[in-house]
Amino acid sequence: AQSVAQPEDQVNVAEGNPLTVKCTYSVSGNPYLFWYVQYPNRGLQFLLKYITGDNLVKGSYGFEAEFNKSQTSFHLKKPSALVSDSALYFCAVRDMFRGMNRDDKIIFGKGTRLHILP
Amino acid sequence: DTGVSQDPRHKITKRGQNVTFRCDPISEHNRLYWYRQTLGQGPEFLTYFQNEAQLEKSRLLSDRFSAERPKGSFSTLEIQRTEQGDSAMYLCASSFSGQGETQYFGPGTRLLVL
Numbered sequence: 001a002q003s004v005a006q007p008e009d010q011v012n013v014a015e016g017n018p019l020t021v022k023c024t025y026s027v028s029g030n031p032y033l034f035w036y037v038q039y040p041n042r043g044l045q046f047l048l049k050y051i052t053g054d055n056l057v058k059g060s061y062g063f064e065a066e067f068n069k070s071q072t073s074f075h076l077k078k079p080s081a082l083v084s085d086s087a088l089y090f091c092a093v094r095d096m097f098r099g100m101n102r103d104d105k106i107i108f109g110k111g112t113r114l115h116i117l118p
Numbered sequence: 119d120t121g122v123s124q125d126p127r128h129k130i131t132k133r134g135q136n137v138t139f140r141c142d143p144i145s146e147h148n149r150l151y152w153y154r155q156t157l158g159q160g161p162e163f164l165t166y167f168q169n170e171a172q173l174e175k176s177r178l179l180s181d182r183f184s185a186e187r188p189k190g191s192f193s194t195l196e197i198q199r200t201e202q203g204d205s206a207m208y209l210c211a212s213s214f215s216g217q218g219e220t221q222y223f224g225p226g227t228r229l230l231v232l
Contacts, residue, residue, distance in 0.1 A: 032218045034220070035221070041226075041228070042226070043122070043124075043209055043223035043224050043225045044161065044209070044211075044223040045223070046220055046221075046222060048222075049218060049220060050215060051218030052218075068173055088153050090161070094162075094218075103224050105151070105163040105166065105176075106163075106172065106221065107163070108160030108161050108162075109160050110158070110159055110160050111158075111159070111160050
């Protein structure tokens with residue numbers, strides 16, 4: 001079964017500095033990987049995804065993520081953080097290989113709270 | 119706004135009452151998902167539909183929970199005999215089936231059971 005881990009509950013970054021939010025995953029086959037952001041009392045907003053191809057994926061609001069198959073990681077990055085980036089970030093995975101049983105769901109990590117300090 | 123909508127946004131109920139939530143997906147999307155999110159956790163999958171067919175249900179979905187999507191458009195999630203442990207944010211998402219499909223989420227319904 002697939003799983004995803006976000007090892008940091010919270011990340012603090014000074015405004016203007018680069019940020020990284022970590023994510024590792026486990027799947028039987030090859031993964032589809034996603035990042036979502038959640039602002040207070042709101043639903044999740046899609047940021048970016050990796051399906052295949054280039055390991056560096058660019059998404060909304062200047063975010064990007066790098067797929068590393070050998071390290072089974074999909075870390076979210078941004079070169080220069082903004083105070084408005086402060087939010088809860090979720091990594092999610094879906095297994096391309098679903099075996100004998102239909103399994104179209106994606107599995108979310110517990111989330112990482114990002115604080116950008118002015 | 120043509121995104122996913124959910125109604126109501128907030129619901130307070132007493133233990134033992136029944137509640138029903140509605141989700142309207144993005145119009146061209148054939149898949150609709152329900153998730154539950156509790157404080158400090160990521161969304162947990164409950165069930166999903168492709169068109170009007172309910173294709174998968176999580177073990178989290180006890181027999182007090184039922185979901186429908188009768189015409190393949192909007193969906194309802196009903197919780198019967200609510201318990202305090204049902205208090206959570208209930209999220210709906212929709213997508214168009216395909217390789218690496220992206221799920222788009224609604225704003226959620228926050229349920230508080232007293």
